[in-house]
Amino acid sequence: MLEKKIATRESYGEALASLGEKRKDIVVLDADLSSATKTNIFAEKFPERFFDMGIAEQDMLGTAAGFATCGKIPFASTFAVFAAGRAYDQIRNSICYPNLNVKICATHYGVNIGEDGATHQMLEDIGMMRVLPNMTVLSPSDDTQTKWMIEEICKKKGPVYVRLARMETPVIYDNNQTFQIGKTVQIGEGTGATIIATGVTVAEAIKAKEQLAEEGILVRVLDMYSLKPVDKEAIIRCAKETKRIITVEDHQIVGGLGSIVCEVLAEEYPCKVERMGINDCFGKSGKPEELMHAFKIDAEAIYQKIRE
Amino acid sequence: MKIENPEELRKIANKIRIHIIDQVYEAQSGHPGGSLSCADIMAVLYFNQMNIHEKEPEAPLRDRFVLSKGHCSPALYGTLVERGFLEEEQLKTFRKIDSNLQGHPDKNKVAGVDMTTGSLGQGLSVANGMALNSKLEHDGYRVYCLLGDGEIEEGQVWEAAMTAHKYKLDNLCAIVDYNHLQIDGNIEKVKALDNLEGKWKSFGFHVLTVDGHDIQSLIDAFTTAKLTKEKPTVIIAKTVKGKGVSFMENKPEWHGKAPNKEEYEKAIKELKGGLEEC
Numbered sequence: 010m011l012e013k014k015i016a017t018r019e020s021y022g023e024a025l026a027s028l029g030e031k032r033k034d035i036v037v038l039d040a041d042l043s044s045a046t047k048t049n050i051f052a053e054k055f056p057e058r059f060f061d062m063g064i065a066e067q068d069m070l071g072t073a074a075g076f077a078t079c080g081k082i083p084f085a086s087t088f089a090v091f092a093a094g095r096a097y098d099q100i101r102n103s104i105c106y107p108n109l110n111v112k113i114c115a116t117h118y119g120v121n122i123g124e125d126g127a128t129h130q131m132l133e134d135i136g137m138m139r140v141l142p143n144m145t146v147l148s149p150s151d152d153t154q155t156k157w158m159i160e161e162i163c164k165k166k167g168p169v170y171v172r173l174a175r176m177e178t179p180v181i182y183d184n185n186q187t188f189q190i191g192k193t194v195q196i197g198e199g200t201g202a203t204i205i206a207t208g209v210t211v212a213e214a215i216k217a218k219e220q221l222a223e224e225g226i227l228v229r230v231l232d233m234y235s236l237k238p239v240d241k242e243a244i245i246r247c248a249k250e251t252k253r254i255i256t257v258e259d260h261q262i263v264g265g266l267g268s269i270v271c272e273v274l275a276e277e278y279p280c281k282v283e284r285m286g287i288n289d290c291f292g293k294s295g296k297p298e299e300l301m302h303a304f305k306i307d308a309e310a311i312y313q314k315i316r317e
Numbered sequence: 318m319k320i321e322n323p324e325e326l327r328k329i330a331n332k333i334r335i336h337i338i339d340q341v342y343e344a345q346s347g348h349p350g351g352s353l354s355c356a357d358i359m360a361v362l363y364f365n366q367m368n369i370h371e372k373e374p375e376a377p378l379r380d381r382f383v384l385s386k387g388h389c390s391p392a393l394y395g396t397l398v399e400r401g402f403l404e405e406e407q408l409k410t411f412r413k414i415d416s417n418l419q420g421h422p423d424k425n426k427v428a429g430v431d432m433t434t435g436s437l438g439q440g441l442s443v444a445n446g447m448a449l450n451s452k453l454e455h456d457g458y459r460v461y462c463l464l465g466d467g468e469i470e471e472g473q474v475w476e477a478a479m480t481a482h483k484y485k486l487d488n489l490c491a492i493v494d495y496n497h498l499q500i501d502g503n504i505e506k507v508k509a510l511d512n513l514e515g516k517w518k519s520f521g522f523h524v525l526t527v528d529g530h531d532i533q534s535l536i537d538a539f540t541t542a543k544l545t546k547e548k549p550t551v552i553i554a555k556t557v558k559g560k561g562v563s564f565m566e567n568k569p570e571w572h573g574k575a576p577n578k579e580e581y582e583k584a585i586k587e588l589k590g591g592l593e594e595c
Contacts, residue, residue, distance in 0.1 A: 068476035075446015
């Protein structure tokens with residue numbers, strides 16, 4: 010893990026702008042948030058292929074569907090709460106049911122967005138998006154992975170939901186790291202516990218792992234960037250090889266990563282799962298780090314959980 | 318295939334109406350009222366206006382049609398049969414298990430269906446996406462979107478109207494099937510549309526109001542729309558819900574109800590009579 014920090018929304022914006030050069034079939038739509046979702050980088054380079062739809066998310070996703078029927082790869086971006094939440098029916102009926110090639114890249118999920126508070130802290134989107142047939146759900150943890158992911162999803166036909174963070178997080182991977190939709194990255198071989206994390210909590214889990222290692226407690230981290238399809242084999246293997254399974258996510262513990270892991274293990278290898286995340290409540294205003302701490306999804310909370 | 322003769326088009330509209338009644342009767346479910354009200358519009362679009370090819374339903378430069386009021390699928394399926402996209406035999410499977418003819422149209426199951434619809438209010442945004450693509454690629458194709466009058470109570474329609482205006486989508490033509498009835502009764506009582514022309518005008522549309530059962534007026538309106546530059550057109554087609562079947566006309570209860578045997582025979586007799594008159 011490097012010192013360098015970058016928010017995955019920023020990596021997304023850069024990746025999209027760089028892809029725009031070679032992929033003329035990409036069009037980008039935003040709902041008046043391009044400076045926050047970072048689609049403005051693409052907009053500056055390719056203004057003719059950028060469409061600002063105004064504060065009208067339902068219309069944006071419908072328009073994206075229309076482009077997709079004509080063979081384009083539309084990337085539609087806004088905050089996660091307005092994409093997965095406000096435009097759920099459009100995503101369901103106009104995108105997933107006809108299996109259209111729309112890439113929904115939603116930023117500003119979770120309590121890590123900070124000061125804007127509960128109305129903007131999307132904590133249910135993994136659950137809402139993964140129950141939709143045809144949908145792929147991805148949640149990158151760092152800059153390297155995000156840049157790979159944005160290029161990769163252009164090659165994959167069908168709807169994709171990508172969850173991107175506002176908060177800056179450390180760069181975890183170098184360019185030699187390989188990724189694959191439906192797979193995970195395992196960091197470390199420790200057998201004391203497996204910390205399964207996704208998005209912003211992966212770096213927190215790695216920090217906790219390193220702190221624990223100094224005390225002789227060896228754990229591993231599983232970066233679950235592909236939430237649907239999910240790497241069942243890795244979950245089962247870790248459950249067999251390690252003493253505890255702990256999930257940690259900036260999302261409700263119902264419907265998201267914790268639920269995914271429970272579903273896999275209940276069917277394939279029943280064992281206890283300890284879920285860390287937002288537990289049936291809304292978020293609140295505060296600094297991102299303060300909120301990650303308050304909701305017990307930071308490195309300190311993970312460290313304490315394993316020390317229990 | 319382009320049919321200019323209004324009498325011939327009227328005959329086709331009548332055949333579409335017979336297909337509608339056949340499908341809804343055979344399925345014992347479906348939406349006859351709003352399907353009957355738009356049959357003339359469908360006949361003019363598919364036989365006089367749209368550049369489409371039954372042998373190449375996915376032709377990239379074809380005109381597109383989005384049935385935003387997806388529950389009126391019997392009208393679309395009936396039209397596709399008459400236009401040679403669909404086998405008539407298939408109509409018997411409408412709404413039945415394992416049929417391609419789903420209750421609401423599925424683009425992946427029926428050749429000639431350009432968009433999957435059903436959840437009201439979503440079609441105009443999709444049509445905008447198609448029209449924007451046509452502009453972006455200089456493809457020149459036109460996009461038609463048929464909306465129900467009740468449907469435009471959905472807020473997304475007006476978001477889409479603003480988009481069509483912003484991007485000056487003169488290759489887009491929306492049609493409102495203004496039959497004045499929705500499930501709970503008269504539109505003006507449920508959620509007053511009031512000044513419908515004024516609403517669309519203020520959203521930047523070129524507005525044409527016509528008798529939606531007058532074939533020549535429809536042809537003229539679509540032709541005017543094609544010649545209109547720099548702004549989208551909406552055709553407000555004044556129609557009668559249940560048009561062509563006397564006991565269904567202007568009756569909201571026929572929005573989503575199937576006829577029994579006696580009603581079916583009466584309806585078909587009336588429509589076949591209409592066919593002979595042509």
